[in-house]
Amino acid sequence: MTVSSIDQRVSLAVSTVIFALRPHPESGLMTLWLPLVRRIREPYEGMWALPGGPLEADEDLVASAQHTLERTTGLAPHYLEQLYAFGRVDRSPDDRVVSIVYWALVRQEEVARAVDGENVEWFVADDLPQLAFDHAQIVDYALARLRAKITYTPIAHAFLPPEFTLADLRAVHEAVLRTTLDPANFRRQALGTKTLVPTGTCLQGTSHRPPALFRFEAGAPSPAPEEHR
Amino acid sequence: MTVSSIDQRVSLAVSTVIFALRPHPESGLMTLWLPLVRRIREPYEGMWALPGGPLEADEDLVASAQHTLERTTGLAPHYLEQLYAFGRVDRSPDDRVVSIVYWALVRQEEVARAVDGENVEWFVADDLPQLAFDHAQIVDYALARLRAKITYTPIAHAFLPPEFTLADLRAVHEAVLRTTLDPANFRRQALGTKTLVPTGTCLQGTSHRPPALFRFEAGAPSPAPEEHR
């Protein structure tokens, strides 16, 4: 086997799968969306890809993901977690790239519309165009992780403003999991986690009984290392 | 901020936390052990560290972990999974290293004793010496992951020979989780997973009723990407 003239070094990139909730263009139902970036050079020029970039030598992994997020959406994430490191030799033609991928949750209302311009566009997460590299597989895995994790950890609040009703919270779960949930049982289960604190106030002007407002209270931190932002 | 003369590139390493079961030297109870490698150069020269090495340009991540495993224990893993990518800027003095860490389960009987020589030594996982870099934190996280995962996925068989009794399987769980488990309930729960197939034969010569032998049957594969060895 001959040593080709190709760069022998392995380069390291950090990419981020960014999720937000927004109504589906057809059905109008709340759905997961994510921003993609159009590639402006080979390989895969013109195709859509996950936002990201090379890891700088003086930059933590999380910091790199946060910078990508800031560049892509103009905001700081409400939730950010490492997803997986992808490193198959052939995942990029010509050169060798290992990507450490993060996933993030943001609030759609906060996304600066200005950024959504030239090379950034939001897509329905379950109906994406063809993606560059192995990014389709990565998104699938991120989706699976999000859907699994929302059922056993309180991350749904990352999609919501500081104060919200239980109906809001339930709507997030329903959108992410693409199901309907029993309001009564959801309420009990949500309150059972001890992560919700009633603000004492109610939401007014609802054409029905005013729902109580809650705030999220951080419980025991997850055992994941290094993510102490 | 001045650019120092230090290498500006980020280097990428793959390390592996290798677990095996072996009796505790004092209590005699089955316990988790893992092999460490003595560092033969700075930084942390003379200290114990996780086995691993730089990622070769033509090598998959899993392959790299497998090579480390082969080098350290002389065998192929029965279970291998990516743990996490550790990349804090200051985790190594002087240079910048991102480590993608795997964890593996092996059978103690298979470990080639010859390898356990010069710079490799096995330690009780819950009673380690001071480790180089952030490796103590890494081991803690690997232990947590193993103990969590053994409760909801059938990985215990990776410590066992192809055929085993339910008592063997239970002993593995008890050793990993450091508890005792009710034999009757453990049996039902284990059989409930539908991953155990009775071989039809029984283990003879036990001074009591001969226990049935089982074989592990792979169920639905996990949704983790890329680990299709």
Added chain:
DNA sequence: TCAAAAGTGTTGGCACTACACCCATGT
């Protein structure tokens, strides 16, 4: 008064724990 969602109560099923009990072997 009515519609609509908030919030509470009730019931049946399922899973898991604890523990009693019988079974099959070697000594």
Added chain:
DNA sequence: ACATGGGTGTAGTGCCAACACTTTTGA
């Protein structure tokens, strides 16, 4: 016979889905 773990049965408990029902608002 008896000690030892293998293996089965069973009652109690707690969680969860389903769904009936009451409450509180705006229109």
